[in-house]
Amino acid sequence: MSTLFPPIEPYKTEMFPVSDVHTLSIKQYGNKDGKPVVFVHGGPGGGCDAKDARRFDPQHYRIILFDQRGSGDSTPLASLEDNTTPHLIEDMEKIRQHLGIEKWHVFGGSWGSTLSLAYSQTHPDRVKSLVLRGIFTLRRSELDFFYNGPGTSDLFPEYWDDYLAPIPENERNDMITAYYKRLTSEDPKIRAEAGRAWSRWEMATSRIEIDEEYLKRADEPGFADAFARIECHYFINAGFFPQDGYLLLPSQIDKIRHIPTTIIQGRYDVVCPAKTAWDLHKVFPEAKFEIVTAGHSSAEKEIEERLIRATDEFKKLD
Numbered sequence: 269m270s271t272l273f274p275p276i277e278p279y280k281t282e283m284f285p286v287s288d289v290h291t292l293s294i295k296q297y298g299n300k301d302g303k304p305v306v307f308v309h310g311g312p313g314g315g316c317d318a319k320d321a322r323r324f325d326p327q328h329y330r331i332i333l334f335d336q337r338g339s340g341d342s343t344p345l346a347s348l349e350d351n352t353t354p355h356l357i358e359d360m361e362k363i364r365q366h367l368g369i370e371k372w373h374v375f376g377g378s379w380g381s382t383l384s385l386a387y388s389q390t391h392p393d394r395v396k397s398l399v400l401r402g403i404f405t406l407r408r409s410e411l412d413f414f415y416n417g418p419g420t421s422d423l424f425p426e427y428w429d430d431y432l433a434p435i436p437e438n439e440r441n442d443m444i445t446a447y448y449k450r451l452t453s454e455d456p457k458i459r460a461e462a463g464r465a466w467s468r469w470e471m472a473t474s475r476i477e478i479d480e481e482y483l484k485r486a487d488e489p490g491f492a493d494a495f496a497r498i499e500c501h502y503f504i505n506a507g508f509f510p511q512d513g514y515l516l517l518p519s520q521i522d523k524i525r526h527i528p529t530t531i532i533q534g535r536y537d538v539v540c541p542a543k544t545a546w547d548l549h550k551v552f553p554e555a556k557f558e559i560v561t562a563g564h565s566s567a568e569k570e571i572e573e574r575l576i577r578a579t580d581e582f583k584k585l586d
Contacts, residue, residue, distance in 0.1 A: 272322040272572065278333075284366060286337075286359045289349050293341035294334045294363060298326035303396075303586040304369045305579070306332045306360070308376030308384045310402075313498030315340025315491070323375070323572075324579050328586070332372070334363055336383075338498050346494040348452075348501045352508040357387050364394060373582055375575075377401035377566050378540055379499075382507065385515045389523045397582040398529040398555075401575060402537055402564050403545035405515045406507035410544055414473075415443050415503070420538040424473050431469040434461050448504045451497045459497075460489060466496035473538055476563040521552050528585060529555035530578040534562035534571055 278295040285291045298321070305324055309316045316333040324331045335342040337351045337359065360383075364372060373396050376384030381400040388395040404410060413419035421428040432440060439446040450462035468486035472478055486492050506512065514520065529552070533545035542559060549557040560570040 272319070272576065273324070273326055274322070275318070276321055276326055278318075278321075283341075283343070284334075284363065286362050287350055287355075289344070289347065290337045290351075290355075290359075291343050292334050292337070292359060292363070294332065294367075295321075296367075297321040297331040297333070298324065298329045300330060302326075302328055302330040303373065303583075304330045304332060304367070304371075305373035305375055306334070306363070308360075308374065308380035308387075309333075309336065309339070310376075310378035310380045311339060311495055311499055312336060312356075312379045312383075312502050313339050313346075313495040314379070315342075315494070323566075323575050325583065328583050329373075329579070332363070332367065334359075339494055345490060346497050348497065351498065351501065352505070353383065353386055353502070354508060356383055357390050360387050361391060361394075370394075371396045373397045373399070373579075373585075375399040375579065377575075378404050378564065379502075381540075382406055382515065385524075386509075388527060389515065389520045392523045392527060395524070395527050397585055398524070398527055399532070399575065399578045399582070400529065400548075400555075401532045401566055401571060402540045403531060403533060403548050404540040405513065405544055405548070406503070406509065407513050407516075407544070408506070410540065411444065411503055413541060414539055416441075419541075420473055423538055427469060427472040431465055434465050444500060444503050447496070448500045451500050459493065463489070463492040463496040466500065467492040470495075470539060474564045475568060476536055482565075516547055516551055518551055525552065525554050528582065530581070531555050531557045532571060532574045532578065533557075533559045534564055534568065535559050536562065537564040539564040 280296045315335045321331045338347040435446045453459045471483045562568040562570040
């Protein structure tokens with residue numbers, strides 16, 4: 269049975285400027301002479317956690333965790349300026365070059381799967397393997413299912429009411445637009461209320477069994493503000509992609525068919541429903557597709573085990 273590797277401290281931590289505005293936090297773990305793997309966190313706006321490094325064999329991998337623009341320990345926190353998908357793709361390339369890496373394994377879940385797909389389709393020659401979890405491609409149908417309803421709202425009605433609460437009834441036809449207005453408000457009270465409600469909705473629905481400790485993350489003002497603002501910013505701008513469903517276009521998938529890829533999806537994921545993972549599998553049948561009895565969170569046992577198994581399997585490529 270695959271389990272998380274023991275807790276580990278980074279062997280190097282640095283703040284890396286990628287523009288006149290943004291400086292990113294980069295932490296490296298494991299074997300400094302090992303095979304590089306980059307962990308792409310979710311959200312957008314979620315930031316990394318030290319636990320994220322524990323999904324990789326520290327004897328084999330040089331493990332790279334970085335906080336995307338406005339997230340985690342990167343500065344300025346919660347900034348929306350020059351914060352788009354093309355910027356994040358460029359940041360990953362700057363990090364790769366800065367660290368002297370020729371090719372790396374890429375690992376991402378939820379929004380991390382979105383950015384991992386976008387990065388690999390832009391720089392396919394720099395990706396050795398892909399592990400993708402809780403697939404999200406930022407199509408309008410995916411956003412509506414979770415944020416506008418009906419969809420997840422029918423399964424978590426009491427938490428849906430809490431999510432609706434900050435928004436007047438006459439604005440509830442487009443919740444993303446209504447939240448964006450509040451999350452970019454100059455009034456700190458309005459912004460804080462919206463940030464907490466938006467974040468709590470995702471925290472409540474990410475696991476099959478609601479985790480009260482996990483819900484408390486929404487009460488952390490810094491985290492909730494960055495998480496909600498940046499997510500909403502990306503969603504109202506359709507991920508900054510040229511068209512809906514861009515990442516699933518055959519012309520885009522053709523660029524990465526040669527990359528060994530594993531897709532791991534929770535059957536009962538209501539944040540990023542399994543239909544999206546299935547749609548990816550249909551256009552990318554070369555990828556290994558695994559669907560498990562779990563929800564969205566990578567912390568759920570069945571998903572965690574499959575993720576670690578996938579990173580162990582990809583050691584063979586080295």
